[in-house]
Amino acid sequence: MNLDVLTYLFVGLSFALYIGIAIWARAGSTREFYIAGGGVHPVANGMATAADWMSAASFISLAGIVSFSGYDASGYLMGWTGGYVMLAMLLAPYLRKFGKFTVPDFIGDRYYSSTARTLAVICVIFISFTYIAGQMRGTGIVFSRFLHVDIESGILIGMVIVFFYAVMGGMKGITYTQVAQYCILIFAYTVPAVFLIMQVTGHILPQTGLGATVQSSVNPIWEGRPVLFVLDEVIRDLGFHEYTSGSKTTIDMFFITVALMAGTAGLPHVIVRFFTVPKVKDARSSAGWALMFIAILYLTVPAVGAVGRLNLINTINGEEGQGTDYQHMPLWFKNWEQSGLIAWNDRNGDGLVQYAAGDAFVGGKPILTDHLGDLGQRLTSNPVIDTESSLGFDLNRQPYANEVFVDRDIMVLANPEIAQLPDWVIALVAAGAVAAALSTASGLLLVISTAISHDLLKKTLLPEINEKQELLAARMASVAAICIAGYFGLNPPGYVAATVALAFGLAAASFFPVIVMGIFSTRMNKEGAIAGMMVGLLSTMAYIVYFKFMDGAPEDLFLGISPEGFGGVGMLLNFVAAFTVSSLTKAPPEHVQAMIKNIRIPREANKAQSH
């Protein structure tokens, strides 16, 4: 069976599974649609949370980001896992005890204010749409790369599948589909990683193989030395920054990690997963399970990053480090050249492929043409680099100019080929990448549709609708949300990458502090919460928009904190504003204080809603 048939088979089977689950897990009530009836086993919820959380970006891009920026990418690794510690200790158990359906529900009730609720609904919708556009795009890209359909058809197929199980099954359908999706994606991620690590180091577990030593079959010169030390030395000689030390300032790293952690703990589609377990104690253990399932992938990432980078350099520059004759480059290099993830520009005309620091093409990215060069390499139409006036690199720091463009996604997508694994593994990676994108997209869709049908319609605009009507509204809202998400996927705003910073920054600066104060302070009142949310939200939004979209000068950065990290500052501003304002205004009413005391005690989880 050839690769295309296998890929269609694997992806097709996974779709059939998702639809099967959707039919089995149809939601009959709003309680089932919003929180899967509140009866999800903590381990299953942990898996579903992991799939919900790990998006197309985690699956496809994270290893590449780590691989090409080394220590600087640590903020993502710590931030996107450490957030679960805060979630488990500061948020999840108490929100479960609160026992309603949504994050705006909590904010509206706890701060006895429909203004606070509406503000929360706007944040939920904004954060989730920002996030979902990237997922739809990711689905399309995966389809186009593995199944050779164009990105647009890929997005449409993805929309139809998500439509099926999210609209029919609601949270109940999504939960069990996500469990299946987790199994597929983790298997697809770890199998090629295990083989890659084994080939280079002889060590079998990627989670512990980061410090292993290089095997002589890779390069006899490096034999017996730890991967990370070899890597540091090799890339320093090629003019890169050392792999294991950072180029960001400490304060920048610190705040980026804060923003990602608090953002993780404050993302509504993650929080709402903890409403689905039966008991408070399940919410705590479920967060542990979720982190364990996430860690299986996140602990693999650093190993894939480091070992993959070393392997790439070794393959391109060869044993002696002088470059490899293009004719002798392995097949995967040429395959991915065809899809534009790799491009070669023979700047010194020696017929050798050489990889070093710096851009290989004017403008960074290759502009591909359909023409092939003398050696069979794909030609580009980038302007020629004027070697007379500027070589584009420093001969004192590196032996030759960089001639290769490598897209970071290659670290995951090309892994099975680099490790010379059979075709079914490549097909599995395709199914895994699609699972990662769809699971996150469906979680986000649910949050959006719930925010509209429950928080906006039932609780604010049309309180007289009955449960059947509300359920219908939820389904219609998810159809609308899918269409809007699909539209953004088809016509991506040019700043998808930048908007992720926005989503995390806003979650960190708005939801996280307001929810934590709502649980841990009985004195925090509605005036304080609204002021805090506004200050956090507006300051973060203004900072990110100014520096990401309006070309703010880097010298103007506040304490050198990059836009990705400003959510951490916004969170502090939120706290300060909230405490200041609340100390000047009157304490929350008696029944709210009673409610806070109630959510702190696990017992009688289901009575909390009817105080």
Add this chain to the structure above:
Amino acid sequence: MKEEQAVAYWRENISLIIRYLVIWFVASYGCGILFVETLNNIHFFGFKLGFWFAQQGSIFVFLALLVMYARSMNKLDRKYDVHE
């Protein structure tokens, strides 16, 4: 449940949370960011220690913390008879 008991339960919970969050902070922000340079001078098993904390070590610590917190809280719930 009596008011004083609820207060005592909550106080113990807070002190647990603070203890665990201190470890959480030291493992990630401390070892992985603030003191990473110093720790990088220590090498073991082919890692620089600071780098290892930043990319893998902190995640192991987070996992251990969540397991311990869930256990301690289950115990605390029973002690104050507030378990479900």
